[in-house]
Amino acid sequence: MGSGKPTIDDVAALAGVARVTVSRVLNGGPNVSDKVRQAVLAAVEKLQYKVNVQARSLAGGKSRVLGLIYSSDVETEPNSFYYSAIELGALRACSQVGFQLGTHAVNQHSLRKADLVMEIIRSRRYDGLILTPPFSDDAELLENIKAVRFPVVAVSAGRPAQSIVPSVSIDDEAAGYELTRHLLLLGHRRFAFIKGLEGHVSAEDRYLGFVRALEQAGIAPTSARVERGSFTFRSGIDIAARILNGSDRPTALICANDDMAVGALFTAHKMGLQLPRELSVVGFDDTPVSEIIWPPLTTIHQPLKTMGARAAEILFDTVSGEPPQPAEHGLANLVPHRLVIRESASSPSL
């Protein structure tokens, strides 16, 4: 105990107990008398003892590190707020309980993407994995992970994925419905919709909610112009240009995420449209930019940080061998979303 950092043995010696006892106290184990516990804690304090996490990992067979997989894509660079928020939430939750978070960018267009993820699992670096779109929607990948019984949580997964592994999502269909209802109540009748990438199932569900609201209002969904973007600002610019330059311009434009909505606003500005009088634009996610942009964006707030945190918490339980908290719908944990009304959507000019 002379030279280097104090070890558990130094603490044990000072407290006059055995090594295991110190371990028990530190890990909140049962069967420790209060007197002994105090003595150990005092020794820990006096020696400024810190557990050696690498030794603990080796001996315990657990790394106390969670992995987060997100999609990397030249198009998506730089890492949009969407992923950052989920990551940040997960990181917070991890820090609170002494876990670490490792993040891995995987190219979603790589043919080996599923292999790459399985490789990460086999590296044994992580006790559990958090998957974000589009990986959280990859049924084959999820089945593979399930087959090796590796703890995993899918964030913002669509319905099919939700039945395979534990997940954390909002009700995207309902959110799409509410957003469309809002526009309908403002008096809009001519719509356009910019979808995102196909693999992102929960974003597709937003479109389904849109269709349901239209049908309910007696408007044929086929009357709406529907295009597909790639979630990026740039694609929002381009597709909005195509839509707005066409004949029979819509009065309301719904975008599957905020970045594209901001791109659409950009195009509308360039065209000299009066916003929101001549065009209402709404987004999805409520990322910070929606508040910053002019006019401020009406959108659906999605509690991304909370979702990331919840995903991590589910893994803590799984890793500890505890029975998973009961989820509302089978394996699916639904968190509440919220319509945020700002100034980018108003009644259409007559």
Next chain:
Amino acid sequence: MGSGKPTIDDVAALAGVARVTVSRVLNGGPNVSDKVRQAVLAAVEKLQYKVNVQARSLAGGKSRVLGLIYSSDVETEPNSFYYSAIELGALRACSQVGFQLGTHAVNQHSLRKADLVMEIIRSRRYDGLILTPPFSDDAELLENIKAVRFPVVAVSAGRPAQSIVPSVSIDDEAAGYELTRHLLLLGHRRFAFIKGLEGHVSAEDRYLGFVRALEQAGIAPTSARVERGSFTFRSGIDIAARILNGSDRPTALICANDDMAVGALFTAHKMGLQLPRELSVVGFDDTPVSEIIWPPLTTIHQPLKTMGARAAEILFDTVSGEPPQPAEHGLANLVPHRLVIRESASSPSL
């Protein structure tokens, strides 16, 4: 080798060599015959062997994990792009060489902030630490870290800090000078400047460059209205309102970062000003929002991801015990910045 995952001993047995030899091959050690290397590699492949990183960490006394400290602050929530970009760059660099990155949010207003960082160091979870502002400017903290000889790199540190520990920065003074020169050449004579928080020294240097440019142009720096914000969009809104509602409104407004510049644009929009004809606004950092906003922001591009990556690379060398790469200016690594001219700044209306 029957049941669990294959270990290094399994590989050694299959290859017909000793354990160390396998270790050497895996770690690129010297003194291995080509024949033996091939045999080992073949065994590794056949067994699908993966090193156990926790065991390696324990035995080697190194964790292969780098830590990143960033400032957390209710005001700064959510984690602005600035930090995300640095983190992302560091993460990329780490992934490439099999390192992990642990991130720690520390409240910059906490009285124990220096203690918290030292605590993280003492946890011995990390082989090295990357500090971002304002921690990268905390001379006392840096001296403490240096005293315990812990590998550290300061990102975007000011001059004083640059003389204490290795750092990665742009030349902020020169950047501020160039930005101001651009406005002077456009014909501006009446300026306002919104600074950031005091602890962020490199941002203060931008102001020094501004002063130098003004003096060189024969304009008294005292003629410029100077206010201090907190780097946030909100503070940009509020301070711009104060400045623009005053008498003798400036024709050019320089902000110490993009978020505040975007806030200033927001206020200008609200006031109904014609941009950029009636007011030129410029920012700093070239975060994604500067391209998205209307009008697109003239700003200084700072290669944040590169800076994060460079910081990590410096630590790889230090950790490996290699002689640190020679930096251009003592311990300071300077990376190039770039003036990005967009549409938010033009000649002032006459």
Next chain:
DNA sequence: TTGTATGCGTTATCAT
């Protein structure tokens, strides 16, 4: 160029 012996600091198992 290759191998032997030892230790890293903790947790788990089983005993008392």
Next chain:
DNA sequence: ATGATAACGCATACAA
């Protein structure tokens, strides 16, 4: 309620 002992899988100094 507490303890003795054995892994955990690898790297390192040193020997050959």
